[in-house]
Amino acid sequence: MRRPDLTFSALDHTPASKPGRDEFTNPEGKPFIDAMRQGSRENGVRVFDLNDAEHGISHVVAPEIGMVLPGATHAVPDSHACTVGGLGALAFGCGTTELEHVLATQVIALIKPKRMRVNIVGKLGAHASAKDVALNILSQIGSSGGRGHAIEFAGEAARALSVEGRLTLCNLTIEMGSRSGLVAPDDTTFQWLAGRPWAPGGAMWERALTHWRTLRSDDDAFFDKDVTVNCEGLAPQITWGTDPAQVIPVDGRTPDPSSMPADKRALAERALAYMGLAGGEHIEGLPVHRVFIGSCTNARLPDLREAAAILRGRKVAEGVVALVSPGSGKVKREAEAIGLDSIFKDAGFIWGESACSMCAGANGDGGQSGERILSTTNRNFENRQGRGARTHLVGPALAAAAAVSGRIVDVRKLADGQA
Amino acid sequence: MKAFTKAAGVAIPFLENDVNTDQIAPVGGGVKLHEDYTETLFKNRRRRDDGSIDESFVFNSPQFRRGAILVTGHNFGCGSSRESAVWVFQAIGVSCIIARSFADIYRENCLQNGVLALALPEADAARLELSVLSANGAPVFSVDLVERTIEGPDGLHIRFEISEAERTRLLEGLDDIGLTLKQLPEIEAWEKRMASEAPWAQHANASSL
Ligand code: SF4
Numbered sequence: 001m002r003r004p005d006l007t008f009s010a011l012d013h014t015p016a017s018k019p020g021r022d023e024f025t026n027p028e029g030k031p032f033i034d035a036m037r038q039g040s041r042e043n044g045v046r047v048f049d050l051n052d053a054e055h056g057i058s059h060v061v062a063p064e065i066g067m068v069l070p071g072a073t074h075a076v077p078d079s080h081a082c083t084v085g086g087l088g089a090l091a092f093g094c095g096t097t098e099l100e101h102v103l104a105t106q107v108i109a110l111i112k113p114k115r116m117r118v119n120i121v122g123k124l125g126a127h128a129s130a131k132d133v134a135l136n137i138l139s140q141i142g143s144s145g146g147r148g149h150a151i152e153f154a155g156e157a158a159r160a161l162s163v164e165g166r167l168t169l170c171n172l173t174i175e176m177g178s179r180s181g182l183v184a185p186d187d188t189t190f191q192w193l194a195g196r197p198w199a200p201g202g203a204m205w206e207r208a209l210t211h212w213r214t215l216r217s218d219d220d221a222f223f224d225k226d227v228t229v230n231c232e233g234l235a236p237q238i239t240w241g242t243d244p245a246q247v248i249p250v251d252g253r254t255p256d257p258s259s260m261p262a263d264k265r266a267l268a269e270r271a272l273a274y275m276g277l278a279g280g281e282h283i284e285g286l287p288v289h290r291v292f293i294g295s296c297t298n299a300r301l302p303d304l305r306e307a308a309a310i311l312r313g314r315k316v317a318e319g320v321v322a323l324v325s326p327g328s329g330k331v332k333r334e335a336e337a338i339g340l341d342s343i344f345k346d347a348g349f350i351w352g353e354s355a356c357s358m359c360a361g362a363n364g365d366g367g368q369s370g371e372r373i374l375s376t377t378n379r380n381f382e383n384r385q386g387r388g389a390r391t392h393l394v395g396p397a398l399a400a401a402a403a404v405s406g407r408i409v410d411v412r413k414l415a416d417g418q419a
Numbered sequence: 420m421k422a423f424t425k426a427a428g429v430a431i432p433f434l435e436n437d438v439n440t441d442q443i444a445p446v447g448g449g450v451k452l453h454e455d456y457t458e459t460l461f462k463n464r465r466r467r468d469d470g471s472i473d474e475s476f477v478f479n480s481p482q483f484r485r486g487a488i489l490v491t492g493h494n495f496g497c498g499s500s501r502e503s504a505v506w507v508f509q510a511i512g513v514s515c516i517i518a519r520s521f522a523d524i525y526r527e528n529c530l531q532n533g534v535l536a537l538a539l540p541e542a543d544a545a546r547l548e549l550s551v552l553s554a555n556g557a558p559v560f561s562v563d564l565v566e567r568t569i570e571g572p573d574g575l576h577i578r579f580e581i582s583e584a585e586r587t588r589l590l591e592g593l594d595d596i597g598l599t600l601k602q603l604p605e606i607e608a609w610e611k612r613m614a615s616e617a618p619w620a621q622h623a624n625a626s627s628l
Binding site: 005006008028031032035066067069071072077078079093094095096097098100101104105106107109113143144147148174177178179197198199200201204207208211243263267360361362369379381382383384387388 | 435436437439441442445446451452463464468493494497498499500501502505520522523524527528531532595596599600603606610617618619620621622623624625626628
């Protein structure tokens with residue numbers, strides 16, 4: 001390994017997220033945890049282990065400690081590496097062999113991606129957040145709309161997002177078919193980074209800042225693909241199918257496959273069948289069995305706040321299993337310091353530990369066949385959250401609203417007292 | 420890395436679009452550090468909900484249990500970057516995957532394992548798909564990287580394009596790490612330059628600078 005000083009290991013996919021878990025709670029994950037520890041130790045690599053104050057999902061931890069900096073490059077053997085583009089870094093998800101090359105050489109061999117800009121304009125509607133923006137973009141460009149391209153998310157609505165929101169937005173870049181996506185760094189970025197434990201300080205901070213301020217696209221920059229997405233008054237979004245681009249507004253209806261072009265029809269029919277839905281059906285009102293708030297998409301402090309705002313004074317509906325897994329140990333501590341954990345627990349949520357948890361179903365958490373799950377994660381693929389489990393991707397507000405209602409509801413009506 | 424010059428034999432038709440790696444190589448329920456990849460391949464889709472084998476699923480058909488070439492649709496291998504989604508095909512003998520298009524990371528993962536990943540233009544893909552469907556498991560296809568051709572029954576002959584760099588890498592089974600390390604002096608020079616121009620970016624913990 002060429003640069004162990006620039007290499008870090010995170011234990012996120014395989015540890016259990018059950019309250020009070022340890023490395024033995026998920027026996028299936030134990031060999032992976034052991035292998036990661038051993039390989040890291042042999043190579044002198046720091047592991048963010050379970051008892052580490054900086055433990056958590058790698059895509060959450062790396063930004064929050066200031067390891068990720070604008071203009072830096074990151075390689076991660078996980079497709080959601082793109083998340084950290086929210087800080088203006090360029091990240092590449094890669095496979096195992098490609099990672100081996102990075103570890104041995106500290107460089108990555110690439111075919112230069114084409115350039116794509118997604119211009120996001122308009123002001124979001126009530127209870128819509130970065131996740132809804134990302135889902136809306138997906139519904140417009142599709143799950144291969146960004147293939148072969150690196151995406152810059154630009155425009156007033158991207159600028160208006162907090163850094164956490166930008167991390168959420170960039171997280172779903174890979175769902176759009178792109179390996180890398182970013183938001184150009186600006187004052188929002190710099191303010192967020194200042195004082196983070198690993199970020200430069202003092203005179204070095206000033207020097208870095210001068211450089212970072214140059215990291216923006218020229219006004220006349222050329223993009224191979226340039227799309228504008230209007231998010232004016234955007235409603236909370238939800239997926240109805242088994243592809244993250246199969247998205248409708250929460251007050252919408254599932255599409256009617258018979259009105260689709262032939263190449264989309266078969267996929268839509270299969271997705272509807274898997275999800276136990278008919279074409280042209282209202283998505284509101286469907287019964288919900290499980291709710292998961294977590295993952296590298298939506299488990300940062302503002303996400304938990306957003307959900308807690310809905311949960312305060314309400315109870316999880318009977319028969320619904322609701323789990324929250326904060327994105328990192330730090331998020332968990334901060335949430336507890338401001339009493340968010342009590343709001344979740346009083347409502348009837350399981351206040352879990354930080355891990356990938358139900359997102360990939362690789363740590364013992366998951367749903368049962370036929371269960372309808374509202375999940376703040378990024379993939380609604382068949383069997384992703386358990387064999388036969390039906391995943392609807394949503395933002396934290398919609399997930400919380402479903403938990404207390406026992407069915408899919410329009411969170412805007414719930415908050416107004418109409419549902 | 421294993422060199423690739425030619426794949427010959429059965430071509431498996433799996434004509435779906437947007438097939439993700441979660442389907443190809445599921446991780447939920449019984450994931451092991453060292454697994455039998457022939458069993459991992461489409462583990463969930465090979466069985467019905469009641470646990471019985473779905474004989475109509477292509478990878479369960481006797482003639483397609485093994486094959487040399489996989490023929491598939493658009494955006495193949497989207498989703499997770501897990502490399503096991505390539506290894507599962509190698510486990511059943513596949514060393515060439517021909518799709519209408521590939522997800523970026525998946526294509527790279529193929530290349531890293533000496534698997535030729537070819538995206539064909541629509542017209543060629545359509546011809547090949549028809550031919551593969553009608554051959555129904557007869558071992559009559561070949562893909563030749565030296566000649567850059569795909570051959571099949573009834574005179575099927577398709578010439579394909581591939582970048583010279585990629586072709587050489589596959590033909591010679593070149594070890595990427597060795598190749599890159601030949602450029603170590605440049606890498607070191609770059610690091611040195613960055614250490615003075617942007618010192619914060621060459622230290623993981625920049626606050627200690
Ligand atoms: S939370 Fe989910 S998407 Fe994110 S890294 Fe973990 S498994 Fe992958």
